[in-house]
Amino acid sequence: MTSETSRAEAIELRQPKDTDGYRLHRLIAECPPLDPNSIYCNLLQCTHFAETGVAAELDGELVGFISAYIPPIKPETVFVWQVAVHEKARGTGLGKRMLRFVAQRQACRNVRFMDTTITEDNAASWGLFMSFARELAAETQKETFFDGDVHFGGHHDSEILLRIGPFDVNAH
Template identity: 50%
Template sequence: MPKDMADFETLRPRTLTMRQPDSTDGAAIWDLVRQCKPLDENSMYCNLVQAEHFSDTCVVAEMDGEIVGWISGHMIPKKNALFVWQVAVSPKARGLGLGRRMLEHLTSRDSCAGATCLNTTITKDNDASWALFRSFAREVGGELSDAAHYTRDVHFDGKHATEHMVTITLSQSAAAQPASAA
């Protein structure tokens, strides 16, 4: 390929879409999560089940047909809270604000309309996740709070850092925005 064409390919606008996952996305999601350290690698089967059973509260982002973003989440039973388990963004899509855009897309879905807050857990040393959720809280005008929740010694038998439960309040106007494709 001529050098000019190679340069054109790297500058070409990319098509970004967000959608609900399905079971056929499980393997690609699993591959993506494995690229995104320090995320815990679940089994491929876990990602397949999440994509099929929880598709209403999960998001995949595709760029030119390739999965480059993933959020797994669920509504917490008997609470008006959306729990976000994992956010993964491919190195190919970093710097685009994709994590925050996927969170905005997810919280605007009808399936999340009853959520008055978003919960997630983050270890104290995961700077990227803290930055993402602080940015999201600012964007939606929500209050962010955190407290130690799953502790190293009580819950992880000393083998994993304490996970802090992060809570972001969601205004009804933020949650009511229509989900867009990008």
């Protein structure tokens, strides 16, 4: 067994809880280029959106997190807002494990699509989500969701919407 394998097996995935909010804030700060949010927003991610999120711990430290939600107007879609994987957990397959964990949550039982937004230059995120789509044998679609000039006043790159699906996560 390699050290990467044993490290991956030691990472526990669970539903987020209210005491994860500040820890999530610190984790995101250590995972550039992720956009930081307020601690209050992180607390909401860990409470209001807990049933569609995942926290990953290694030796009691938060090393991974996905915040996601089901948009009220798209009940068959889970929108992945943010994926954070600390450098201590990179190379273990944690990102894909967390995506699968989210998609298999009871709250996502009717989900057949996964949406996320990614900037064009974020190769790690593109790699993660495209690999997840291949694993599910699911189609992908891309389109500009938030334009850098129109929506961000030229202060942020455009966010490209990636849609994966339809899929049945339990069939793979």
